[in-house]
Amino acid sequence: MRALVIGGGIAGLSVASALAERGHAVTLLEAEPALGTHSSARNAQIWLPVDDDATTGPLARRSAARMTALLGEEAAWLRRTGALALVRGETEAAAMARGAARGGVEARPIPMAEARARCPALGPLEDEALEVIGAGVLDPHAMLEALARRARAGGATLRTGARVQEVCLHPRREARLSGGERVAFDALVIAAGAWAGALGAGLGLDAHLVPLRRHLAVLEASPAEAGTIVWRFGDESVYWRPESGGVLVSPCDEVALAPCLPAPADDVAERLVAALRPAAPRWIDAPLRTAWACLRTYAHDRELVLGPDPRLDGVAWVAGLGGRGMTVGVAAGELCARALAGEPLDDESAALLARARPDRAQPSGLCEP
């Protein structure tokens, strides 16, 4: 099978490496001059598989196993520093403990005083605190490199500076690049992050994908006061972790944008202050070392868009990875490759694909996080 993968982030490299391993002739096209230049390189690098949903846990566990197998040892891509999670109420805490167990980590309730001892910056919150044993900081560069190496070793061609302008299915299956070149294929995988929706739409396929801008910033603040990865979930969500002698913070903002590499908004400092005021008030005057923004792309129901699309033979997706793509993307790509190659699937894999079917019914607008 000649497989064409559009997109050279974690999604595209994962599916390309898995297809190449299976002996298929793979071409990956990446528009930018280098692989992994959008979300896959501009994220918070946090491994925290605690979502109480059907897909995060199994895909996170599988992704971890595959990355460790590719790199020979876990320490080559993940530092299991542990994390603190803050939630409102015991129901949320129980849900997180369930999600964590499925994701291969453990979320253990601890007294707020113990949480504050680990993270001295914590404000006077009345949240439930959980210690997440097994959470950590991942290394996107090591992950993307390992996947690209594996894909090339299997004979895949990974092309950069190759922007797909249009995909045609008739009279023959081919992608047309912006320079006019045509690349023929038998099977197509749309793994183009924020641009996936537009590429699908060109084929008449709506996957209800919405790119949402999120900011990250590094504050001139004490990493010792940050303590560890701290993620406050709920209405006033915010997260931080030590980073390069400062503190990486996200105000967990979401603004829908057309696909692009977004510049930081003018009000990024105000957003940070508002997010930090309740959770870590001592940092509201901390100088901003740097700030950036990138897009997290979600389907309306916030589930992945994964696998062969029943509406068009030979067209598949690894998209809608949202805010968890570095955690689940490697296994998502592998699962898509297995399905596209027609391999028999175990029950868990079949259930994951059923959940993330590209043609599933979707709510009319984006669900709340």
Ligand SMILES: Cc1cc2nc3c(=O)[nH]c(=O)nc-3n(C[C@H](O)[C@H](O)[C@H](O)COP(=O)(O)OP(=O)(O)OC[C@H]3O[C@@H](n4cnc5c(N)ncnc54)[C@H](O)[C@@H]3O)c2cc1C
């Ligand atoms: C601020 C932020 C923080 C995050 N933090 C975390 C985190 O801590 N942990 C975690 O697990 N996840 C995190 N994520 C989510 C994660 O980064 C994404 O889910 C993941 O990177 C998406 O990968 P992707 O391959 O789908 O998209 P991308 O990495 O964006 O790759 C898509 C690629 O497709 C290419 N492309 C698009 N159109 C075309 C075309 N027409 N022709 C050729 N190429 C094309 C693009 O140039 C791009 O390189 C975060 C995301 C953001 C934005």
